[in-house]
Amino acid sequence: MSSKKLPSPMPDIIEWATLIAVWSGAYFSIVTVHELGHYLAGLLIGVPRRNMRIRLWCFPQHVALRDGHDWVSPLETERFVKLAEAYMPTSARAMTFVAGGFLLESIVLLSWVILRLPFHRVAITLAILMTLLYLVADVAAFLKTRRASMDFTALFLISPIFGTATAVAVIALQCFTFYIR
Numbered sequence: 001m002s003s004k005k006l007p008s009p010m011p012d013i014i015e016w017a018t019l020i021a022v023w024s025g026a027y028f029s030i031v032t033v034h035e036l037g038h039y040l041a042g043l044l045i046g047v048p049r050r051n052m053r054i055r056l057w058c059f060p061q062h063v064a065l066r067d068g069h070d071w072v073s074p075l076e077t078e079r080f081v082k083l084a085e086a087y088m089p090t091s092a093r094a095m096t097f098v099a100g101g102f103l104l105e106s107i108v109l110l111s112w113v114i115l116r117l118p119f120h121r122v123a124i125t126l127a128i129l130m131t132l133l134y135l136v137a138d139v140a141a142f143l144k145t146r147r148a149s150m151d152f153t154a155l156f157l158i159s160p161i162f163g164t165a166t167a168v169a170v171i172a173l174q175c176f177t178f179y180i181r
Contacts, residue, residue, distance in 0.1 A: 026126045031056065032054075034102070035054045035063055036104060037103055037104025038101045041099070041101075041103070041104075042063065045093040045096050047097070050066065053071055055073070060075075062075075065083045077148070095155060095162055098151050101151060102151065109124055112124075113177045113181050128171075131170060132171070134152070135171075138150035138153050139152070152166075155167070
């Protein structure tokens with residue numbers, strides 16, 4: 001009778017822990033870059049640094065705007081839009097702020113894949129899945145409330161042509177990046 005040794009479960013646990021850590025790190029990186037894009041776009045269009053704050057440790061992650069002593073989340077739609085209109089009185093400025101997240105995210109993802117940085121396949125796969133889920137959730141929330149709840153519908157309400165073009169461009173660029181990965 002031969003005594004075959006069963007494989008140890010430890011490699012599986014280590015592999016799963018590594019997989020979870022890599023996917024979690026990629027998710028957090030993508031979200032951080034996206035929110036940083038909004039923040040940098042806000043600075044570019046003239047929103048004072050002291051009046052914006054990136055909120056990463058809440059859900060959904062976002063850039064909050066200051067209203068006196070309060071920080072206002074985009075989830076407080078009417079109040080946030082009123083503040084945003086004060087900082088962004090033109091459609092061009094509003095579109096820049098809202099699209100800034102997608103713009104920086106796309107640039108970083110494309111660079112990450114072209115440079116073949118670690119976990120580039122995980123990053124672009126996750127980015128595409130996140131973008132498609134985000135788009136579906138955004139459109140579903142809009143159809144229910146008839147108000148912008150996230151970036152895609154906000155862009156569409158500011159400018160239907162620009163909003164649609166941005167959505168198509170972001171998804172096309174991510175698909176292209178996935179193709180070259």
